Amino acid sequence: MNAGLRAVSRPDWSGRSSRALRRSRPQRLGERPKTTVDWADLIGRVAAHGDRDAFKFLFEHFAPRVKGFLVKTGMQPDAAEEIAQSTLVAVWRKAGQFDPSSAGAAAWIFTIARNLRIDAARRAARQSRADQPTEPDDGLDAVESPETTMARRDDVTRVTAALSRLSEEQSTVIRLSFIEERPHAEIASALGIPLGTVKSRIRLAMSKLRDLLDEPR
Amino acid sequence: MTINHHPPEDLLADFATGSLDEADHLVVAVHAAQCPRCSRFIQAMEHLAGAALEEARPIALSGTFKAIMARIDEGPAEPSAAAPVPAGLPDEDLPDILRRCHFGKRRRVAPGVKLQPIILPGAGQSRAFLLWSAPGTKMLQHSHTGTELTCVLKGSFAHEGGHYGPGDFDFGDGEVDHQPLVGGGEPCLALVAMSGDLKLHGWLGRLITPFVRL
DSSP states (O other): OOOHHHSSSSOOOTTTTTHHHHHTOSSSSSSOOOOOOHHHHHHHHHHHHHHHHHHHHHHHHHHHHHHHHHHHOOOOOHHHHHHHHHHHHHHHGGGGGTTTSSSSSHHHHHHHHHHHHHHHHHHHHHTTTTTTTOOOOOSSSSSOOOHHHHHHHHHHHHHHHHHSSSSSSHHHIIIIIISOOOHHHHHHHHTOHHHHHHEEEEEHHHHHHHHHHSOOO | OOOOOOOOOHHHHHHHOOSSSSHHHHHHHHHHHHHHHHHHHHHHHHHHHHHHHSOOOOOOOOOOOHHHHHHHHSSSSSOOSSSOOOOOOSSSSSEEETTSEOOOOOOOETTTEEEEEEEEOOOOOOOEEEEOOOOOOOOOOEEESSSSEEEEEEEEEEEEEEETTTTOOEEEEOOOOOOOOEOOOOOOOEEEEEOOOEEHHHHHHHHGGGGOOO
């Protein structure tokens, strides 16, 4: 699979490619980068000329991961399938909104899946209360102002720097607790620490992240 | 604008993963939209979530690539009857996120205090509302059976936790027992998400609790 992925020829959408390439370097975040595929570049190709081959790579890599991620966080497989499909449809449609200098492709795709999950939950709630007015757009997809975009790019540097200085142990505990939403007892056994320690370790990791983000560059 | 009070980290994390109640989500969103510090924290959580997504055990889809492409080629579903015009928007300079909300009827809940509910489509535990308080209003000493998330939009209030001005976020739960005092000068407008009930203290509180419906 990797050989096939690497065979994708390098970017031809001008200017942004070098930046996009830099982004593909292994970051400490994903403990072990599995491929050298430049997802940001592939998204750029979808945006620039509706490149279906590029999109196929994105689909084959991310759709099963979105589904796997959602199931792991407690969603029924059918519902996870639907959101995984819709997420990739949205990746195609919103590819032009993706900023390669900003959060990585995986983080961007996560936010799409998250917003779809929120929408689905609200739709379900609304259906059981049919007398409610239709849902106002909550701004999850709001278009950014240029100032916001600039500020966000600035933020990305700070955020990546802070995360790279968070210890492995701390990012793991944050991930287990908040992202995978595992109960404390499970976290205790996964990390081999007493149940009583879990809470304080989570709190410590969160305030450490806050401190790292607050540090002046 | 200097923001001095922020949501607790776990609230920001739950916001980033989309697991907050709708009303709570709204108040955190309004704060984060004007607070670069919290917005960075949320981004950091999204990065971590992206890394977790990248490493999630893949589960094969039943839908094929061809089927997805067919769905894409169909074009977007009909735009849902155009975004409905928000109803009951109060005549205030509100953040964009709130301007897209539907509002219920504004009503007086206590001397100098008016409330306007925000109508949310989901069925969460919390309800959201705007709260106007006249300058100098002394709220009744109260605690909560649930949680209370507040983001100041205009004016200020103070309680044991400090002074809260525009953009500041206040989080109260069952452990908090406070008596906010609205700052003088201008009315205080705050966005509040509340779950559970208020418990008012003192003889007056006990007397009027049945009538104060927040």
